Amino acid sequence: MSPGRVGTLDSYAACRIEVDAEIHESVSTRMPTLDEAKILQMGTGIPVMTITRRMTSGGRVVEVADPIIIPGDRAVLDYLIRLR
Numbered sequence: 185m186s187p188g189r190v191g192t193l194d195s196y197a198a199c200r201i202e203v204d205a206e207i208h209e210s211v212s213t214r215m216p217t218l219d220e221a222k223i224l225q226m227g228t229g230i231p232v233m234t235i236t237r238r239m240t241s242g243g244r245v246v247e248v249a250d251p252i253i254i255p256g257d258r259a260v261l262d263y264l265i266r267l268r
Contacts, residue, residue, distance in 0.1 A: 192239070192247065201241050208238045213256060224255050231256040 196203050216224065216232045224232070235252040238245050 196241070196246065201246060203246065204240045204243070206240070208240070210236045211261060216253070216255075220253055224253070226255045226257075233259055233261070 193203060212234050213231045214234060216226065216228060216230070218228065220232060221228045221230075233254045233256055235249075235254070237247075237249040237252060239247040
């Protein structure tokens, strides 16, 4: 573990769980609820991105982060699509 810093991967490593090299995410967009707009300090007319993130170990799901909610005007999705 990194001194003074414990993250998700460090926590799994401490438990001898080797996380797979891929993280799977499902992304969608929608309008925020009133509570989400207030918490995120944004207007209700700005869409949010909702993300479900799954981490696996040996193909078995070990963590699901759902939902991760990000204001649409503050985020960029950057993808690599391999054809071969």
